[in-house]
């Protein structure tokens with residue numbers, strides 16, 4: 066019978082990513098044994114154990130150099146078959162978004178995506194997720210024996226449980242590079258040195274009103290740098306060429322869930338809100354007091370962005386250094 070929670074952990078340079086620690090920390094509060102799975106990488110059993118995992122399953126081999134849907138789905142399906150968890154958690158990251166629906170189809174499991182909260186109700190894991198561009202919060206549970214859930218980064222705090230080192234168990238998924246239908250020939254990392262938008266804890270986004278690439282580069286990027294934040298943009302700013310598409314937040318851009326989101330000269334169109342509405346604290350800077358974004362903001366500054374942003378930047382530089 067299925068029981069326990071398996072957390073699909075992404076790693077970076079041999080360390081568990083923050084999203085993995087968030088999921089392990091939450092899983093430890095939901096009841097049942099927690100285990101972790103790392104595909105295509107090594108892992109520190111001590112760190113996983115400190116965050117609640119009893120066992121870490123690893124899958125490696127020549128098929129697991131760079132991420133491919135094919136290899137990862139087969140590997141995760143093999144680990145699920147071995148562990149028989151009732152619940153599998155992963156981040157709603159680019160990999161999680163690609164992997165979990167495909168995995169659901171392969172193993173016949175229900176999948177709930179873009180989850181922002183999880184709880185144990187009568188022994189069953191229940192998820193909450195925003196729908197209709199965040200206007201409604203749906204409560205969902207899965208009826209299949211295994212339930213798959215992708216959770217938005219920054220939804221849960223990282224809380225070490227103080228557990229001892231997890232045992233690390235290598236699993237042979239029976240997948241080799243020759244079995245794969247696709248082959249990753251090259252991975253080019255973006256030149257940006259900041260944290261990926263979808264995982265960022267702080268974001269400063271600029272809108273059409275920055276007026277130019279120079280406006281974006283001289284106002285939004287320095288303010289973001291002063292706050293150790295990741296720069297984002299509205300679609301209007303991206304369409305105008307002020308910022309690259311990788312910076313776009315919203316329905317047709319990235320869905321973000323930071324602790325702090327600063328919207329600079331952004332009106333608050335529904336398609337932009339769809340991407341950032343679940344941010345914990347939203348600060349908006351807009352010279353129009355009637356701008357819709359203020360209805361969704363924790364704090365609002367009604368003024369010209371070209372005056373306010375440099376002033377904020379100086380203050381943050383003085384405080385943060």
Ligand SMILES: Cc1cc2nc3c(=O)[nH]c(=O)nc-3n(C[C@H](O)[C@H](O)[C@H](O)COP(=O)(O)OP(=O)(O)OC[C@H]3O[C@@H](n4cnc5c(N)ncnc54)[C@H](O)[C@@H]3O)c2cc1C
Pocket residue numbers: 271272273274298299300301302313314315316317318319329330331332333334335336337340350351352353356368369370371
């Ligand atoms: C199918 C579809 C998908 C879409 N997907 C997305 C998406 O993913 N992301 C997204 O963002 N949009 C998306 N859009 C576009 C969206 O509808 C809006 O057009 C867009 O978000 C507007 O961007 P903006 O707020 O930067 O510009 P505007 O709506 O033009 O707002 C500019 C704001 O800046 C303020 N302002 C002007 N000058 C200053 C100043 N000097 N100082 C301070 N404030 C100032 C103005 O008062 C105004 O509120 C989508 C639209 C469609 C139809």
